[in-house]
Amino acid sequence: MKTEKQYLFDNPKNIKRVLHGLYICCALLVVLDFVINRKVYHSWENLWAFYPIYGFVGCVVLVFVARWMRVLLMRDEDYYDPPESTEVSESSEGDKHVRD
Incomplete structure (x- = not known):
């Protein structure tokens, strides 16, 4: 077993x-x-829950920037597919060869 x-x-x-x-x-x-007792450099660091709020806002900004970058950088679904004009033929050995 x-x-x-x-x-x-x-x-x-x-x-x-x-x-x-x-x-x-x-x-x-x-x-x-x-x-x-923390050593703070700016007065807003003394606010209660400043760092969790700061981290949350930073994550939200990252998500929005990533969505914007996706629109800018995204490729079509068939970006890596060969163009339609090429022909694919099989040889007797079973290998595929691309003809232009």
Whole structure:
């Protein structure tokens, strides 16, 4: 009888453990934000939750820039297909050759 190899995240309990660990880390960082005296360079860095908001806005800007770049850089679906004018023939060996 052949059994498949079990990976770490195949077990739902392990996924829940990782998520709980991340939640605990996030809660610890929020608590430490009130305890640790940070050295700030600008006054707006003293605002509560400045860095999470800054990160969220940065991600949203990246998504919009990526959408704009997709419109600018996107190619047609058949961009890499050979042009219609070429003929493809098969030799006796089964290899395909392109004729111009």
